[in-house]
Amino acid sequence: MAGTAFTLDDLKRTLRQAAGVAEGVDLDGDILDTDFDALGYESLALLEAGSLVEREYGIALDEEAVNDARTPRAFIDAVNTHLTSTTA
Amino acid sequence: MSTRTVVTGIGVTAPNGLGTDHWWSATCGGKNGIARITRFDPSAYPAKLAGQVPGFQAEQHLSSRLLPQTDRVTRLSLVAADWALADAGITPADLPDFDMGVMTASSAGGFEFGQGELRNLWARGAGHVSAYQSFAWFYAVNSGQISIRHGMKGPSGVVVSEGAGGLDAIAQARRQIRKGTPLIVTGAVDASICPWGWVGQLATGKLSTSDDPTGAYLPFDRDAAGYVPGEGGAILITEDGEAARARGARVYGEIAGYGATMDPRPGSGREPGLRAAITLALADAALDPAQVDVVFADGAADPAADRTEAEAITAVFGQRAVPVTVPKTMTGRLYSGSGPLDLAAALLAIRDGVIPPTVHIDPCRDYALDLVITAARPATLRTALVLARGAGGFNSAMVVRATH
Numbered sequence: 001m002a003g004t005a006f007t008l009d010d011l012k013r014t015l016r017q018a019a020g021v022a023e024g025v026d027l028d029g030d031i032l033d034t035d036f037d038a039l040g041y042e043s044l045a046l047l048e049a050g051s052l053v054e055r056e057y058g059i060a061l062d063e064e065a066v067n068d069a070r071t072p073r074a075f076i077d078a079v080n081t082h083l084t085s086t087t088a
Numbered sequence: 089m090s091t092r093t094v095v096t097g098i099g100v101t102a103p104n105g106l107g108t109d110h111w112w113s114a115t116c117g118g119k120n121g122i123a124r125i126t127r128f129d130p131s132a133y134p135a136k137l138a139g140q141v142p143g144f145q146a147e148q149h150l151s152s153r154l155l156p157q158t159d160r161v162t163r164l165s166l167v168a169a170d171w172a173l174a175d176a177g178i179t180p181a182d183l184p185d186f187d188m189g190v191m192t193a194s195s196a197g198g199f200e201f202g203q204g205e206l207r208n209l210w211a212r213g214a215g216h217v218s219a220y221q222s223f224a225w226f227y228a229v230n231s232g233q234i235s236i237r238h239g240m241k242g243p244s245g246v247v248v249s250e251g252a253g254g255l256d257a258i259a260q261a262r263r264q265i266r267k268g269t270p271l272i273v274t275g276a277v278d279a280s281i282c283p284w285g286w287v288g289q290l291a292t293g294k295l296s297t298s299d300d301p302t303g304a305y306l307p308f309d310r311d312a313a314g315y316v317p318g319e320g321g322a323i324l325i326t327e328d329g330e331a332a333r334a335r336g337a338r339v340y341g342e343i344a345g346y347g348a349t350m351d352p353r354p355g356s357g358r359e360p361g362l363r364a365a366i367t368l369a370l371a372d373a374a375l376d377p378a379q380v381d382v383v384f385a386d387g388a389a390d391p392a393a394d395r396t397e398a399e400a401i402t403a404v405f406g407q408r409a410v411p412v413t414v415p416k417t418m419t420g421r422l423y424s425g426s427g428p429l430d431l432a433a434a435l436l437a438i439r440d441g442v443i444p445p446t447v448h449i450d451p452c453r454d455y456a457l458d459l460v461i462t463a464a465r466p467a468t469l470r471t472a473l474v475l476a477r478g479a480g481g482f483n484s485a486m487v488v489r490a491t492h
Contacts, residue, residue, distance in 0.1 A: 020152030040153055048156070048219040055215055 006053070006079040008032060011072055018052045019045035032073045043067060046075070053079055093262040093343045094332050094491060097176025097325030098432045099168035101277060103139030103318045103419040107171065112436050114418070115444045116464045121419050122301045122316050127281050135295040137304050138281050139318025139420030157220040158233065159198025161279040161319075165230035166237060168323035169273055173238070176325040177337060180238035183271065189242030190235045190273045191261045192323070193253030193424035194227040195478070199280035199288075201225055206284070234273055234323075242269040247424075250478025251386070252348070254321060254427030255486045259346040261326045270331040275428035279319035289317055292479065294390060302448045305421075307387030307414050308394050308459060309449040315389045318416075321425020322432040329491070340435040344471070344489040345373025351481035361483045362386075363400035366473065369485035370404070373471075377405045380487070381469040382443050384430040385457075386477045387414035387421075397475065398455035407456035411465065414446040427476035431488060434472035438490050443467050 012027045021027055022040030031039060036046060050066040053059070059082050069075040098108050103121030105111030114121070121139045130136040146155060146163040149170065158166070169190075173180065180188060201218075202225040208216040223229050228246040235244050243264045247257040254276035261274035280289070289295055296314035298304035305316040332339055347368025349361030370377060383405070386397055401412060415433050416426050437443055443465045451459045470490045477483050 016152070018156065020154065020156050022153040023151045025153075044157075044219045044222065051215060051219065 006057075006076055006083060008072060008076060011076055014049050014052050015041065015045070018048040033071050035070055057083065059083065091266045092329030093265045093326050094329045095324050095340045095343065095435055095488070096327050096332050096337045097172040097178065098340065098435070099170065099172030099175060099323045100429065100432060101141050101144065101164045101168050101320040102429060103141055103320055106141060106143055108175065108432070112433070115415050115433060116442055118445050118447045118463060119418060120301060120447060121318070122305065124299070124301070125281060128283050130286070133286060133290065134297045135290060136299055137296070137301055137316045139316060139320070139422070140281060141279070141320045154233070156218070157224055159201035159224050159229070161194070161196070161198055161277055162224070162230050162233050164279055164320060165192065165277040165323060166233055168275075168277055168321070169234045169238070172273065172323045172325050178271065178325060180240060185239050185241040187242060187269060188238070188240035188271045188273070189264055189269050190231040190240050190244040191247070191257050191264065192231045192234070192274060193247040193249070193257035193276035194230060195248065195250045195253055195278050195423040196280040196285060197227045198225045198229055199285040200282035203282050203284035230277065240273065242272070249482040250480055251421065251423055251426060252476045252478035252482035252484040253424035255346070255431070255474065255476045255484040256348060257424070258324065258326065258343060258428060258431065258486065259348065259484070262343050262346065265326060265328050270328045272326050273323060274326050275321060275323040276424035277321035277323065278423035278425045281317070281319050294479075296389070305389050305417055306449045307385070307389040307417065307446070308398065308451050308455055308457060310452040312389040312391050312394055316420035318420030318422045319425070320419065320429070321422050322428040324428055324432065339491050341438055341488045342491050343486065345369040345371070345375065345487035346485070347372060348482070348484045351483065360396045360400070361481070362397060362475070362477065363403050365483040365485040366400060366404050366475070369473065369487050373487040373489065375471065375487065380405065380410055380471050380473050381467065382434070382437060382472045383410055383412045384434050384472060384474045385412050385414050386475045387416055388477065393477070394455070398457055402456045408458040410458065411443055411460050411467065412457045413443050413460040415444045417447045417449065427474060427484065427486070430474045430476070431486060434474050434488050438469045438472060438488070441466060441468055443469070
């Protein structure tokens with residue numbers, strides 16, 4: 001259902017809150033398939049972002065799926081997989 | 089002749105001034121940075137005074153990417169390092185990564201960050217603990233973050249020896265420069281003025297419980313009754329003297345000598361180690377005591393420790409034979425930050441021909457020291473000795489010398 005889908009805007013909000021934004025990075029650009037490294041987010045930043053998503057949505061993410069996500073698209077898919085399976 | 093290590097950049101965050109110029113003019117003017125704690129409500133604690141760095145807005149200097157992962161001490165360290173590099177005229181991106189290292193000291197790590205995560209753990213649950221707690225609390229974090237920010241991949245690390253650590257880190261920087269790394273960012277900043285940090289400091293029993301900002305920290309005074317802690321310190325750029333000269337750098341002075349000792353076991357009756365540290369530092373610098381123009385003392389403000397320091401100074405230099413000062417009477421004791429801040433003061437004292445004062449004290453007549461009290465004293469200076477001691481028996485002495 002649309003109300004629980006995790007969007008790019010949700011991810012950007014989460015990243016800003018969990019880890020901030022590096023100098024010279026524009027999260028509002030076309031970042032869906034940009035590598036997280038290029039966006040200035042290392043594994044701890046993604047761990048922190050995943051932790052924030054878990055608290056906000058009341059879900060338990062597959063840690064490996066989040067760790068393996070190299071791009072915003074992969075991260076969003078990993079979260080939505082859980083939201084779908086939780087609400088199904 | 090072995091490699092000379094020179095200081096080419098200074099960055100200061102201190103309770104009586106943010107930035108080198110503000111701090112140095114405040115220090116020469118005797119401006120006190122000790123006041124009632126404002127960072128938390130101290131009314132429930134026996135000690136209520138501290139030296140707090142004024143007006144520091146981290147978000148003005150650092151990206152939002154750094155803020156969630158850094159304690160106040162790391163933010164102060166990063167900004168001080170930025171200022172020191174700018175002061176030295178160094179653009180790290182222009183230099184080979186492995187030609188630059190970072191060697192700082194820390195006595196508490198990122199204490200307030202840890203306090204917040206402990207609160208999260210117990211009040212809200214393990215899922216609320218920041219992933220950045222993994223390193224944000226750690227002693228080496230300031231070195232690590234400076235290294236990452238500037239791409240410095242040469243020899244780096246942290247020295248932990250409480251109040252002596254700042255000088256010990258600079259000594260380690262000097263060793264690495266002698267081994268061939270042209271530039272080391274060094275010095276130290278400490279900052280743990282938060283409730284959790286405060287109870288740890290109170291437990292030592294060494295803190296002054298006076299509520300009078302001008303009467304609480306009185307080293308070498310008959311009324312000495314403990315110290316006031318502070319936050320801040322100095323980050324310095326140290327370089328191979330030849331490399332600095334080759335690039336036309338402005339040089340503040342040379343790290344000419346260093347000595348470090350450990351005190352004997354308490355109650356052993358053997359002599360404390362400070363005198364030997366001074367003697368070692370002078371020997372390392374190939375200087376006679378008479379060639380030292382000023383001493384920046386440790387100034388524990390504990391009657392026994394003050395006596396030990398006064399006796400060590402007079403044993404080496406003679407009675408009232410050299411000016412002695414304790415500018416940290418204006419800042420409180422900054423733990424590992426004090427040594428580098430005093431070293432910066434010593435270098436600027438040499439540059440400007442002025443000894444900053446020891447404020448608030450009425451020197452105890454039992455000590456045969458020529459203390460520079462009340463107001464700064466003009467003097468022609470070429471060589472200064474800086475002393476720093478750390479709880480647990482650490483004694484360090486460092487000599488700086490004009491190079492011109």
